[in-house]
Amino acid sequence: MADGRGFGRRRLLRVGGLCAVAASAGCTGLRSGSTPGGNEDDSAIHTLTVVLEETNGEPAPEASVSVQSRQLVPQGDAKVPGTDGVVTFSLENGEYVVIVESQEHTNVEEPVTIDGEDHTVTITLQRGYG
Structure with missing residues (x-):
């Protein structure tokens, strides 16, 4: 279901998947299972x-x-x-x-x-x- 800006559930999940791929490639973003500001x-x-x-x-x-x-x-x-x-x-x-x-x-x-x-x-x- 899309909101008024064209951001539906599928798009948000896809962006989340890209973040997970970027994190596993060594980017400094969140890694799977981490929390913002958490200490890993x-x-x-x-x-x-x-x-x-x-x-x-x-x-x-x-x-x-x-x-x-x-x-x-x-x-x-x-x-x-x-x-x-x-x-x-x-x-x-x-x-x-x-x-x-x-x-x-x-x-x-x-x-x-x-x-x-x-x-x-x-x-x-x-x-x-x-």
Whole structure:
């Protein structure tokens, strides 16, 4: 049944469907099951802190650290840690793989799950070649 402006039930449902499709594509509008002004923990951004250290506990800044999703999709550019061996990434909830590559150390792939809070992972690097 249409109102005087030509907006019938079918049109409103169609617009709602488009909003749901846009939300699932990553738009910042309402997502299915959300309320205006609501806080959605599922889409929150959390900090992943990666601490690289040598076997003697000293920082290991001579590496390249990257993060990819479990589906092998890169989650940003690779980062080089500071002199403290620490690097951080901002990630949504999900399963990831931290990849550490170095010419002086054996390369490492470490699975990490971000689930509603910030996460720190310490990786001890072994001397050797990639």
